[in-house]
Amino acid sequence: MNGMDERRAERWTADQVLALAPDVSSRKAGTGLAVAARWSGTGASGTAVWGLCAGGGGTPYRTVVDTAGPGCSCGCPSRKSPCKHALGLLLLWAGGEVGAAAHGGGRPDWVTEWLDARRAREERKSTGGSGAARGGDPEAARKRAERRAARVAAGATELEQRLEDLLRTGLAGAEREGYQRWEETAARMVDAQAPGLASRVRELGALPGSGGDWPSRLLEETALLHLLARGCLRQGALPAPLAATVRSRVGYTVDSAELLAGPTVRDRWLVLARYDTADGRLTTRRTWLHGEAGGRPALLLSFGAAGRAPEPALPVGRRLDAELAFHPGAHPLRAVLGPRHGPPLPGGEPPGVPVATALGAYGEALAGDPWLDAWPVVLAGVVPIPGATGWQIADADGSDAVPVSAPGAGTGAGLWRLAAVSGGRPVTVFGELGHQGFRPFTAWGGGGTRPEPVPLTV
Incomplete structure (x- = not known):
């Protein structure tokens, strides 16, 4: 066993286990399997937890979890990860019903084999695979890079022309033309090996007719896409950090x-x-x-x-x-x-800042990356405020507030969960700041030396 295997994992809480569930149904099913009578051959050693769960057939499912990662494996046919059996096993372990490997027997062979294979995959990832895979002909790689750069530049030039045509004919026509034209343009960007441009074109195509203020939103996003296309064509004149940002937004990746x-x-x-x-x-x-x-x-x-x-x-x-x-x-x-x-x-509760400080940090980030979709912030000493026109997150003294964005995570039941955590008292909230407002994801309530986080998503 290696050094990582020798370490003993601290037991998690049930909430931390359930936070791993891929969906609500998995949480419910995993909780139902957290019954000792359903399991046999359970054990824990180092960062590994394992057991055999009785299934519908005659052969029990072999379930193992590596809490260092974490990662899991199960013999059930589910494609969810973690599956309900892994969640049930972890809930048993969190409740203290899975002890160290009994009678000095150590880990079963099937557990050790899976852990060894998992460690081997991690080692391959750290080295990037074999030398042959990483090597190749440098001259051929240079030529491939040049061909792609030429195709991306041609795609950016074509995109600029199409955006100019859109503004020349007027935004009102965008709603009448429907989505097909946008999809054709996006396909052209894919052909140009610029998937980032293609994704933003598709987002543009979804805006016409999507609400009363869609023309203004379409104009804003068109301007940002035009700026990205111009930056793509003038990368050599940009500061290195901004040029790297443009390449990332266009769709270039780094291994x-x-x-x-x-x-x-x-x-x-x-x-x-x-x-x-x-x-x-x-x-x-x-x-x-x-x-x-x-x-x-x-x-x-x-x-x-x-x-x-x-x-x-x-x-x-x-x-x-x-x-x-x-x-x-x-x-x-x-x-x-x-x-x-x-x-x-x-862990513990992260340090946070007031609303005004968070907004200032978001503004500075936008100055360096105008295409930024979300900026992470931790707001401290804030309270959620529901209203007729939407929710807000406000400093406890009422000095500043930020609207909660309508779409995505952190709305609906999640916001009422946040209100329950707060109970009218200041809390710490992590979320993403974007041009539509603040999207809360996790809250920490007061009280206790180590307050537990409350996920606001389902």
Whole structure:
């Protein structure tokens, strides 16, 4: 066993376990399986928790969870991760009903084999695969890069022309023409190997007729897309951080192994929030972190095929000692998690700022990256205020407030959950600031030396 295997994971709370659930039905099913009578051969050693769960057939499901990650495996046919069996096992463990491996027997072979394979995959990720895969002909790579740059430039030039045509003929015609023209333009951007431009074109196509103020929103987004196209065509004249931001927004990617081979940031990272979004073909997981020593925010992005939750599934409110490598940009937020990190340990309440300070930080970030969709902030000493025209988050003294954005996470039941946590008293809230307002994701109430986080998403 390696050093990581020898460490003993601190038990999680039931709320932290349920925060891993991919959906409400999984939470309910996992809770129903947290019954000792359904399990046999359970045990825990190091960061591993395992057991056999009786299923519908004659053979029980082998379930194992590595709390350092975390990651899981189960013999059931579910494509969800974690599945209901992994959640039920973790709930038993959190309740103290899964002890250390009994009678000195250690881990079963199937648990050790899965852990070893998982560690091997992490090692391959850290080195970027074999040398042959990373190598290749440098001259051929240079020519491929030149061909792509030429195609992207041609696509950006075509996009500029189409946006000029839109403004020349007037925005009113955009509603009559329907979505087909936008989809054709987006397809042209895909052909030009500029997926970032294609995505923003599709977002433009969804605006006409979407509300009473859609012409103003369409004009704003058209201006931002035109600015991005111009930046793409003039990258050589831009400061290096802004040029890196433009490349990222256009759709250029950087290999994770290449990032991890460069400068990294070591810290104890507190997990502020985690949520998934799906478009029918792909599930995207966003995990927000806060560096406790350096105070730096970080965003982990991971992806999974439709119906399968991405990894990692870091529990909200825990912290892990890890290295992150950040993607280049004017305000680097997106990061890659290094493969060597400790198990998630109990965290605390993050430091926060008043509303005015958060708005100022968001404004500075927009100055460096006008295409910024969301800026992470922790608001301290604030209260949620429902109103006839929408919710607000306000400083306790009433000095400043910010509207809560209508779409997305943090609305509906989540906002009433936030109100229940607050009870009219000041709380700490993490969320994303965007041009439509503040989207709350996690709240910490007062009381206790280590207040537990309350996820506001379902």
